[in-house]
Amino acid sequence: MDFIVPDFSPALPEIVLLGLICVVLLADLFVTDERRIITWWLAMAAVAVTLLAILGSAPDLRTLTFSGSYVADPMGQILKIVSVGLMALVFIYSRQYLTEAGLRRGEFYTLSLFALLGILVMISANTLLTMYLGLEMLSLALYALVAFDRDSAVAAESAMKYFVLGAIASGMLLFGISYLYGVTGAIEFGPLSLAIRDAGPDDVALWFGLAFLVVGIAFKFGAVPFHMWLPDVYQGARTPVTLLIGSAPKVAAFALAMRILVDGLPELHGAWQGMLMILAVLSLGVGNVVAIAQTNIKRMLAYSTIGHVGFILLGIFTGTEAGYQAAMYYTITYVLMAAGAFGMVILLSRRGFEAEEISDFKGLNSRSPWFAAMMACFMFGMAGIPPWVGFWAKLNVISAVLDAGRFAPDGVIYTWLAILMVVFSVIGAYYYLRVLKCVYFDAPEDSAPLTAPREMQVVLSVNALAILGLGLVPGTLLALCASVIG
């Protein structure tokens, strides 16, 4: 039997990251609590070097390696850049918070980096098993992170919920994978797609497996009705962990859906399209309506995530390149806004005080007009008001859906989907406005100055201004998304 040395270069960023994680893990053992900042610097360095490795790899075309189980392509590269950048945001936003909460332990950084590694593997997965591997690496790291504050009963409860439900979802995914493998004998996306084409898409066993796969994807996205874990986990976890869960894993979920459904099962488009539509419409409705009833801002943002997932799923639902790039654009811009919004929650928290209620934002305009404006950027962005970038993201999806409806036999459904999207955007605008009502119209109940470190303030401001800037000049990112899809 010949042993062929595989081409490692497409997986270089992941290999580099894994090596650096080991360095961080080992170095942290020798760092005392007072000097934990060293771990922070090492983690940041790991993120930076990984980013350089990703930028350096620059794949122009799809490159397969490891016997076809690993793929490097332009779409993956962009998604990886975004994920790594988000992880840097997480570290920057959470540094002082963790110190003040007495949670400055090295595990936070190693677990986060392992989660990042899982995300990168998912983005590059080209077989169902690689995908599963990455997903589990991400999920296990996240379960542990949610329970990171071990003295908190709430955190432990939500970690338990997350773990049990996540395990069931992983089981579903595996079950679906085994069905597909049983029917087609392939786990690599390319051959899988060919095998389905040859066998014809009408095999009930395929559909059965597909349904389980879609359930797994929906769980990771947090799409209704597989969203139950999401609000509890968002609320129960410490805010930096919520920030982590709410940002980069959404990119991974998008990659999961794109790789499995679009790369692996394009022949079953007719079957998964309907499933995604139902998930998307339910997510839009439940997410946006239930968010109105929330008083806890982390919970509100959790339901708002569910609403946004509806848009992302509708982009994928179209089955067109325009739809995929719209979903990708939506994912990237949404995670930027979500990271910033949770960053604001961290900004307002301080030693012994969690700014978890929407009412904690009262009078922010009197305390700091600048950060009130930054919060306005995040909220108007999420609400989809032009000129903030969230508007273009919504427009892009709506446009793709209407465009896909032109050639579809039941085009009127697409028009109704577009109308549903805008109506739920209006409903969604209400709870974002309610936050801004606290920020701008109410008198402050708490006039303590904001004590966040300078670098967090600067990065958070850049994050917010990026939401505005990308909205004023949306062409570049739109063109980038369009160029890497298809």
Add this chain to the structure above:
Amino acid sequence: MDFDYLLSLLIWLPIAGGLVVLAIGDGDDAASPRASAMRLAALGTSLATLAASLPLFTGFDRASAAMQFVERMPWIDTFNVFYHLGVDGLSVPLILLTTFITPLVVIAGGRSITKRPAQYFAAFLILEGLMIGVFCALDAMLFYVFWEAMLVPMFLIIGVWGGERRIYATIKFFLYTFLGSVFMLVSLIWLYVQSGSYGILDFHALPIAMEAQILIFLAFLLAFAVKVPMWPVHTWLPDAHVEAPTGGSVVLAAIMLKMGGYGFVRLSLPILPDASQALDWLMIALSLIAVVYIGFVALVQQDMKKLIAYSSIAHMGFVTLGFFVLWDIEQSTGSVSGAGLGLTGGMVQMVSHGLISGALFLCVGVMYDRLHTRNIADYGGVVNTMPVFAAFMVLFAMANAGLPGTSGFVGEFMVILSSFQASFWYALLAGTTLVLGAAYTLWMVKRVIFGDVANEGVAGLADVNGREFLVLGILAAAVLLLGVWPAPLVDLMSVSVDQLVEQMSRSKL
């Protein structure tokens, strides 16, 4: 002189000025040098914008219906969206109205705004830029961006500086108008998907089937009817007006309501002539309901701002009546000559209503600053203590009632005249406004201004100060000027109106 980038200048100058004002900040108190510098920057920006808009009036070619001062460059290649600006005779008057009203609002704000004045002035300046953007945009997506972005400063203006129920009012305002606009967004995207372009002028030439036209017309109607506002989607307006600070009410009444009317002439009528014709009965009916029914509603108001708000709705009914009466004229007289009169009347009415309602809200603001009440019952005999103010107030009230010699008469007369050509009954119902308008306005004036001094508060009133005199005086001059000599305004738009009539009477099926 070269005016290549005039429109961009008009849009971005006030926005940049607003940011400068924000950067200067409030200072320690109203008398501090920093606060003075901030107010000076705000006033300077608004006056500079007014000055920059003058070439629009002098350099505008009145013989051409084509878009002028055009700027066009790619903005978003993926969607084929252009940064495309241009003006014709329908938009120039409204832009001039905007640049004329904003400095007055800034002057009127003066030192009377004590809560976060820098943000107040910045909000108005940014709002001015965005509103001018709406009137200039020739790309539907650019139009929509300005149209929606405009809500943000107004949301803050009402919410931060408004009255007691400001939060309810501002969220209602935002959601109401947002809900109306999103259907327009879907329609615009649909038109893009059909035509491959977001150019409004391309939409004008795009043939559209009747069924689609009707649906798009209804979607546009929702967006514009909420803005105008037309009965029965007017209910946000009295709330917003009553709770908004004086400057907010002025801008809302004088300019933002005109967005709806402008939307009809820029989008609905030329893009969807057949649907407009098919549904003109609906538009005329809603307009007449606004004129008559809302007129009666205005009659019973106890709150001055609410009364003026309802009177605005009734007057805007004239605007929509004038816009949609064309086909009935064609039917009853057999030709469309003279049909332009209704459109011209509607446009003149928009400008005139902008001046008059703005002035009336400023008058209420003058009294509110002194006694902190808007209730009619809390006043009486104001003429005894504020004679100069009373003179202004009576003038604007007369103008609101459509007295000949004031600008209020010109537009109403043109619309009634053209509706007479269409049907006697339209004209009769529209004509009731002359009675109703006079009734509610003059009755309010009688109760507030005339009679004996009603209470100690009124007895202690001081007459208008120099700043108030300046603002009201400028508006009074404008109202009278347009009343006796409307020709410059009518000339400005006549060719564009003719082109619109031609577009409206050409089927696109």
